[in-house]
Every structure is written in structure tokens, then in C-alpha cells.
Amino acid sequence: MTGLRPVGPGIWAADGPVVIGAMGFVFPTRMALLRGPGGGLWLWPPVPPETGLVAAIRALGPVEALLSPSSLHHMALSDWRALCPGARLAAPPGLAPRRPDLRIDIPLAEGSDAVPGCDIRRVRSRLADEIVLHHRASRTVLVADLIQQIPPDTYRGWRALVARADRMTAPAPRMPRKFALAVPREARRALRGTIVDWAPRRLLLAHGPVHETGAAALLDRALR
Template identity: 30%
Template sequence: MSAFVPYEPLNAPKPFADDVWIVDGPEIRMDYGPTSLPFPTRMTVVRLASGELWVHSPIAPDPALFERVEALGRVRYLVAPNSLHYWYMADWLERYPEVTSHAVPGLEQAKRRFRIDRTLTAGERMAWEDEIAWVLVPGTAVTEAVFFVRRAGVAVLTDLIENFEPARVRKTWLRWLIKLGRADGTTPLDMRATYLPRRKKVARAVGEILEWPVEKVVMAHGRPYERDGAAELRRALRWAARG
């Protein structure tokens, strides 16, 4: 039995906002110190004005998933949005070799190498930036790029906020770990530890994020916020905004 009650259906694009879909994928195990922990997976797909697709944090490859995504448009951009969410980029690049791949700094030495066409470095301008704003939140062990789909009012995060729902966690020990680790609607403590050494830069980045007119928020793990997005961001990121 999986550790989490899944957000079904899996491997199927689900409308989240205008031209924005979320796709919940299979549960995986991620290395965590000397052990590994279960995590649900999720990617976000945005259809740009051109009709092309921008894919954030690609999940495990699946033939039916590829067909469902292709029904939405032509995949044009793939994004590895933080130092942990990159594993399946290689699979998606094999399927779509003509796309432009983007990654946060540091993934050139990732455990599983993949082609990086553009590095998400602060100050660099991306081809899709008129439609999707972005900010780099620099950490020591984990750096994350946070995005804002302007037309849809959707903020797209990865691990900067995790929002696991206790009712969906089947294992008691995991519910306690999520609660103690503050992974239930804010930035988990282990993630905060990687950002605190660079707190001034993080505060500036979070300040930019909080200026966006956000209506909805989607993150890689847990329940998205489908209303009051700006208020949820202010609450969840209050610790970082203080600098």
C-alpha cells in the first residue's frame, strides 16, 4: 500500500486554471540522509499563447501520459525547477528532443545527467518570460525557481511550500514527521535550513513573489490553493520575508 492517498486520477492533466493543468503522478521514494522517504509527485503544464506547452517538474514517463499531454499542444519547454526535481528530465528529453530544457544552477552535476539548454540564473531572460514571470530563491543545498503564470494568476512552486494533508497520509509515523517538519502548509524546516544562510537574498526573492497578483498556488507536494493565493503565500512565507 502506498504511503499517501493519491490525488486521482493519476497521469492525467486536470484543469487548474485557464490553460494551466496539474498532473499527479505515481508515488516515489527520495533519498533523505541514510534512508529514503515516500513522496507523491506532480507536474504543472501551461499552454502559452502560441499553443506550445511549458512543462514544470516532469513526472515519471508513461505512454498514455505523453499522449494526453500532446493532446493539449506541442511540448516546447521543460523545466527542472529546483535542485531535487530533475530526475525525469532525461526521459522527457528523449521523447521530445527538439524542446528547450531549463534548470536551476547546479544541476550540471546532477546524479542523473540531462541536457540543459538554459540555466535559470537571476538576471537572464527566458523566451516565455512575457507570459510566465520567475524568481530564483537561492539556497545552499537546494535552489528553487518560483514561477507566476500571469494570465491565469497562478504561482507554481516546488518544495518552497509543501502542503501535505494529514487525512491523506496513511502512516502514523509519517503524519508526525510531516507535522514536526512543518510540511503541512509552509516551508519545511529542512528547506528553511538551506535558505537561512542566504536569508537576505531569499528575503528579496520572496518579496518579489509576494508582489505578484496571485489567485491560485500549486506546489509539487500536497493540496494546491485554489483561492486566496496571495494571502496563502504571505502566510506560508512570512518566515522568509522578514530576512
């Protein structure tokens, strides 16, 4: 893991470990920290709590909430709840069937003001229930799984061929084909319209880099 680094006003990023998914595919991971109006931190989405990362986060302030942006991002939630028993869990409703053992304190729904300082767009698909966030102070859009940009040298052999065909390793952020097929076209069009209204500057991907500029154009192309 790498340490915390500032992305913009009230937002930090940290790279997590590489995780192994279905059929042996590996995914680089990234988390973000958002500063709430009361000074508490929201962790999006929590990566495993490595000792150095936990210390760096605690130096910034108390953890107010754990934010699971997708029903697929839940592996580290139990560990963080044990470390931060007072932290609330914010998640889309789609997480509940996958993790009935986790109590969702803040259900995330489209248009809600549940995440301080952020705009919310909920995207439902046959693969996952995901919340796309726009952190207003830094003009940063945060995307968990719907858009990815994994380095091409991450995979070898047949996995490299599948990843390229799926657009996981495209040279620019793209929506993988499996998500493009699972998300209705109307939902993609609505998300594009919302992003135009947000007029973001930065793009932070859980599975890809942080783009410091040009987020609106990158997202528009990724969702077409």
C-alpha cells in the same frame, strides 16, 4: 496518475506517482503544463511519462521545453528527452552538478524572461537551487519543494512524527523546517516581497494541492 485538468488560462495540472525519497519518505507529485506564445508546451516539472498522460499532452500540442524548477526534480527528464528529442531543457544552474549528463539549454536566472508568460524568482539554499514561477495569465505561483502541504495520513510511525515536526504535513502550505534552515532569512524576505508584487490568485504545489484562491496570503504565511 490522474489525467490533465485545466487550472486557468494556458495552464493544466496532472498528478504524478508517489515517489520514495531519502529514508523511505514518500512524496505525492504533481506537474503543470504551460502553453507558450507559439502554442508549444512547457512541462513543469516532468513526472514519469505514463502512456495515458503522454497521449493527453500530445493532444494539446507539441512539447517545446522541459522545465526543471529545482535541482532536486530531475528523475524523469531523460525519459521525456527520449520521447521529445526536440524539447529544450530549462533549469536552474544548480542542476548541472547533480546531472552533468543533461545539457541545460535555458539557464533559469532571477528576473529573466526565459519562461514565456512567467515571472521568475530564483531561491538558492544549501539544499537545492529552486526557481519559483508566476504564470501571469492565470495568476498562478508554482512551487516545487520550498513549500509543501502533504496529507497527514501519508506517513505512519516515526515518519509521521518527523514529517509533522518538519511541517511537511501542516494543515496549510508551509516551508519545511529543513528548507527554512537552509534558505537565508534575507532570501525568504525577498521572496515574500516579490510575491506581494505579483499579487497571485492561485498556488500550485508539486508536493501538495492546488489552491484556487488566496495564494498571496497563503504564501506570505508559509514564508514567515
